[in-house]
Amino acid sequence: MSLPELSRQLSDEVDRLVGEGRAAEVGAEDLRRLVSSVVRLYAAANEGADEEVEPLDDDIATTDAVVLATALLKAQDLNPFDLALWFSRSRVAG
Structure with a gap:
């Protein structure tokens, strides 16, 4: 398949x-x-x-996206400051 x-x-x-x-x-x-x-x-x-x-379809609820994003941060022992550093590295305009 x-x-x-x-x-x-x-x-x-x-x-x-x-x-x-x-x-x-x-x-x-x-x-x-x-x-x-x-x-x-x-x-x-x-x-x-x-x-x-773009990682998500338009029909994904913001809450669902944040639940996953939070779980991914916790799984890698990251915090919002770490996320801010990586976010500034992103090529996608926010």
């Missing part, structure tokens, strides 16, 4: 689980593996690229 096909299938499955209120049924290890894989892919795809890829 190609990555585009897998991506669409995974997106549909996530929408179904969330829509049915069953997101908590996803195991921590599966969730960690998915997020880690996507983070590696996103970073590698943007390294050396002319433009940074």
Whole structure:
């Protein structure tokens, strides 16, 4: 299965689980593996690229994005000051 096909299938499955209120049924290890894989892919795809890829679809709630951003900061033992330093390094205008 190609990555585009897998991506669409995974997106549909996530929408179904969330829509049915069953997101908590996803195991921590599966969730960690998915997020880690996507983070590696996103970073590698943007390294050396002319433009940074927008990471989220327009329908992602701000709260959901902040929940993930906060979890990523905590997972790497970073704080808002560290984030500010990296943010100023970003190629995407804020």
